[in-house]
Amino acid sequence: MTEPIVARTRDELAEALSRGEQESAVVLTMGALHAGHRALIHAARDLVGTGGAVLVTIFVNPLQFGPGEDFERYPRPFGADLAVCAEEGVDLVFAPATEELYPLGDPQVTVAPGPLGAELEGAVRPGHFAGVLTVVAKLLNLTVPSYAVFGEKDYQQLVLVGRMVADLDLPYEIVGVPTVREADGLALSSRNRYLSADERAAAPVLGRALEAGAAAAAGGPDAVLAAARAELTGVELDYLELRGADLEPAPATGPARLLVAARAGTTRLIDNIAVDLP
Numbered sequence: 001m002t003e004p005i006v007a008r009t010r011d012e013l014a015e016a017l018s019r020g021e022q023e024s025a026v027v028l029t030m031g032a033l034h035a036g037h038r039a040l041i042h043a044a045r046d047l048v049g050t051g052g053a054v055l056v057t058i059f060v061n062p063l064q065f066g067p068g069e070d071f072e073r074y075p076r077p078f079g080a081d082l083a084v085c086a087e088e089g090v091d092l093v094f095a096p097a098t099e100e101l102y103p104l105g106d107p108q109v110t111v112a113p114g115p116l117g118a119e120l121e122g123a124v125r126p127g128h129f130a131g132v133l134t135v136v137a138k139l140l141n142l143t144v145p146s147y148a149v150f151g152e153k154d155y156q157q158l159v160l161v162g163r164m165v166a167d168l169d170l171p172y173e174i175v176g177v178p179t180v181r182e183a184d185g186l187a188l189s190s191r192n193r194y195l196s197a198d199e200r201a202a203a204p205v206l207g208r209a210l211e212a213g214a215a216a217a218a219g220g221p222d223a224v225l226a227a228a229r230a231e232l233t234g235v236e237l238d239y240l241e242l243r244g245a246d247l248e249p250a251p252a253t254g255p256a257r258l259l260v261a262a263r264a265g266t267t268r269l270i271d272n273i274a275v276d277l278p
Ligand SMILES: Nc1ncnc2c1ncn2[C@@H]1O[C@H](COP(=O)(O)OP(=O)(O)OP(=O)(O)O)[C@@H](O)[C@H]1O
Pocket: 028, 029, 030, 031, 036, 037, 039, 040, 149, 150, 151, 152, 153, 154, 177, 178, 179, 180, 181, 187, 188, 189, 190, 191, 192
């Protein structure tokens, strides 16, 4: 097992990137790495092969956290994260300090996420996706990969990153990876560690609700939502919505996406599933 190169500054990153011309794939994270991130790293390696370079960024981005959210509390187990990267054969880790990524302080020019950025997660977390897209654009322009790998667990983020790349002609291929789940259906998330025993016992209702909704697709959109809603007990619901695969309003037929966000105690969980409307 070889240790990844660790770059903490732009100069260290540029020097590391200058050493090779291989094709690269990047996985952008906020650390606290789990099996979901490992799946993204595996996908990145599959894209570039053993001759290519897999990069992981670890940066808890203050721009995407709102007031009263968990920026300070967010887990930062950097040593453990480096061990995961070494186990998974990551070639380069870029882990800048906030002032390294934002040397001029809060950016005056940011990426506007458009109307979708104010819906679903954006309605509950105003400004979140402007923060996400701004840091994603910066990290991609610093790491200049061929591919950038994202998880379907944050489906709206995946859609918005893809739209940013398309709208701004950014030269990166965005690749999505299916959500990795616990045995009981709970989507892996760095925030799951916040859950008390009782909250953890309640949390799988999100996955169960999504499965029930998808299974009711033959009955159409109303049946999907009714079946999902019936499972959502023991949590505080933020939203349950059926949209098109591109998160536009749900079509009457064809590929759709069922999305849920809820709180188990003070821990906010999100999840989603593909639904095929007949
Ligand atoms: N269970 C999962 N399955 C697939 N991809 C995942 C999963 N969890 C996170 N990812 C992806 O990993 C990347 C980094 O996400 P992040 O570092 O925020 O981890 P996280 O588990 O989503 O943490 P958070 O608790 O903040 O949601 C994102 O593209 C995200 O969608």
